[in-house]
Amino acid sequence: MKSATFTMIRPDDWHLHLRDGATLQAVVGDSARQFGRAIIMPNLKPPVVSTDLAGAYRQRILAALALAKLPAGAFTPLMTLYLTDNTTAAEITRAAQSGFVYGVKLYPAGATTNSDAGVTDLLGRCAQALDAMQEHGLPLLVHGEVTDPAVDLFDREAVFIDRVMIPLRRAFPGLKVVFEHLTTSNGVDYVSDAQGPIGATITAHHLLYNRNAIFQGGIRPHWYCLPVLKREKHRLALIHAATGGNPRFFLGTDSAPHPRGLKEQACGCAGCYTALHAMELYATAFDSVGRLDALEGFASRNGPAFYGLPVNLGCITLEHTAYEIPQELPMGDSTVVPLAAGESLPWRLREAHA
Ligand code: DOR
Ligand code: ZN
Numbered sequence: 001m002k003s004a005t006f007t008m009i010r011p012d013d014w015h016l017h018l019r020d021g022a023t024l025q026a027v028v029g030d031s032a033r034q035f036g037r038a039i040i041m042p043n044l045k046p047p048v049v050s051t052d053l054a055g056a057y058r059q060r061i062l063a064a065l066a067l068a069k070l071p072a073g074a075f076t077p078l079m080t081l082y083l084t085d086n087t088t089a090a091e092i093t094r095a096a097q098s099g100f101v102y103g104v105k106l107y108p109a110g111a112t113t114n115s116d117a118g119v120t121d122l123l124g125r126c127a128q129a130l131d132a133m134q135e136h137g138l139p140l141l142v143h144g145e146v147t148d149p150a151v152d153l154f155d156r157e158a159v160f161i162d163r164v165m166i167p168l169r170r171a172f173p174g175l176k177v178v179f180e181h182l183t184t185s186n187g188v189d190y191v192s193d194a195q196g197p198i199g200a201t202i203t204a205h206h207l208l209y210n211r212n213a214i215f216q217g218g219i220r221p222h223w224y225c226l227p228v229l230k231r232e233k234h235r236l237a238l239i240h241a242a243t244g245g246n247p248r249f250f251l252g253t254d255s256a257p258h259p260r261g262l263k264e265q266a267c268g269c270a271g272c273y274t275a276l277h278a279m280e281l282y283a284t285a286f287d288s289v290g291r292l293d294a295l296e297g298f299a300s301r302n303g304p305a306f307y308g309l310p311v312n313l314g315c316i317t318l319e320h321t322a323y324e325i326p327q328e329l330p331m332g333d334s335t336v337v338p339l340a341a342g343e344s345l346p347w348r349l350r351e352a353h354a
Contacts, residue, residue: 004320005350006292010312011279011299013038015141015180015201015252017271018061018077020044022332027257028061029068030275032075034349036312039141039252040077042105043114047082051094054079054101078102078307080141084117085125089132096136102307103139103178104129108164110147112226113256113270122164123171130172139176139307140168144187145227154211157227158186169196178306181206181254183227185237191248192241199306201252202242202298204281205272205339208288210235221268222337225256228270242298243291250303253278259334272339277325281339283318283347316349323348 016031016038018024031038040061042048048057061077080103081087081095087104095101107118119126133140145156146163169177179191179200191200203225211229214220223229241249255278256271263269274281279299286295304311323345328335 006283006295006318006320006347007315008296008318009300010036010314010316011251011296012036012303012312013253013255013275013278014178014250014303014307015039015041015203015254016275017041017043017254017256019257020057020060023257023259024061025064025067026329026331027255027273027275027336028064028075029070031255031278032065032068032070034275034278034316035075036314037076037078037309039102040079042080042082043107043112045114047084047114047117048080049082049084049087049117050091051081051098051101054081054095055098058100080105082107082117083119083126083129083140085120087126087129089128092129092132092136092138096132096138101138103141104133105141105143107143108145108147108160111143111145115143122168127171130168130175134172134175137176137308139178141178141180143181144179153228154230157182157184161186161190165190169194169198176306181227181252182238182241182249183230184234188237188241192246199248199250199302200241201254201303202238202249203252203254203272204274204278204285205229205254206235206238207242207285208235208281221263222272222339222341224263224268224270225254225272226270239285239289243286243289243294245294245297247297247302247305249298250306251282251299252303257331257336259331260328260337261334263337273336274339276329276338277323277345277349279316279318279349280323280345280347284345287347318347319350320346321348322346 107115109118255275
C-alpha cells in the first residue's frame, strides 16, 4: 500500500548554527536538503561583528555548498551580525545596505555558547545601534534569557521579558524584534499580545520534549540546549502557538552541532543537532495534535512574511513512513550525534525540489 504523503512549500530555517571550517562542510548539506534559506547565527570564534566578516563568512558557506555539490541557488544563507557593546550606528547602516545581512543577534554576555563578547547593558550601551536598526528596518534577533546568577535557570526567559524585552520595545517601538527559540508560556503570551513588529521562532525540540527528556533513565547530554527544555505546560503552550495559525510564530531549528566529545563530558556544551531531520521532527510534532495542515504556514509562510521576503518556489514532500535516526554522523575529525539518535520518527522527508 502506498503510504500517505504531505507536500508543502519548501520551508526555511529562521535560526541556524552552521559553524565554520570542517564542521560547516559536514553540516551544510543537511540544512540545504531540508530548507530553501536559513538565518545564520554569528556566534563564531571570534564572532561575526561586522558586515565585512559577515560577507566573508557568507562566501565560506557558499564555497562549502559548492564543494558539497549542491546545486547553485538551492540554499541561501541569510547573514547576521553579532551585537556588542561597541557596535556603531555606521556598522548597522553598512549591514542594512549590504543586501546580505538580515538581522543583528543579541546575546546577553555569558548567556550561552560563544556569548562572551555579547552585550552587557542593552539600552545603556547599544542605543545608537538599536536606533539605526529601527530606522533601517533591520530586525534584532534576541536570545531572551537573563544571566543574573540569582535567577533560576528555568525562569530566565520569563524574567528577561520584564527586565529587558518590555523596556527595549518601549524605547524602540518601531524596532522589528524576533524572540528567538521561545520556550515558555510566558513568552507565548507576551509575543501573542504585544503591540508592534514582533515575531518568534520555535524549535522542534521544544515542541517535542519537556525537561524530563534531559534526565530520562540518566543524564542525557544530547537533550541539553539553551534555553533549556521546560515543563510540560510550556511545551503545550508552544505547540498551541506553533499550530494556531498566528503568523508571528515561525520555524527556527536552533540546530547547534557540537563534536560528540564536547557534549559527552563533565561539562557538556549546550545545543541539539536537528538540521539532519528538522522537518521530520516538526511534522511529528504537528501531527501529534492532528495539525499537519498548519505546518506550511509555520514553516514556509510566516517567516518570509516577517522578514519581507517572498516564499520559496519549490516544494518538499513528507512521507508517512518510519525514519530511523542515525546514531551519529561524521563531522570533521569527530562525529555529531543527532537529537533522538537511534529512535524512529513517523515522518520522512522524501524529496526536495529546488
Ligand atoms: O543550545 C544552544 N546552543 N543555545 C544557544 O543559544 C547557542 C547554541 C550553540 O551555539 O551551540
Ligand atoms: Zn541559537
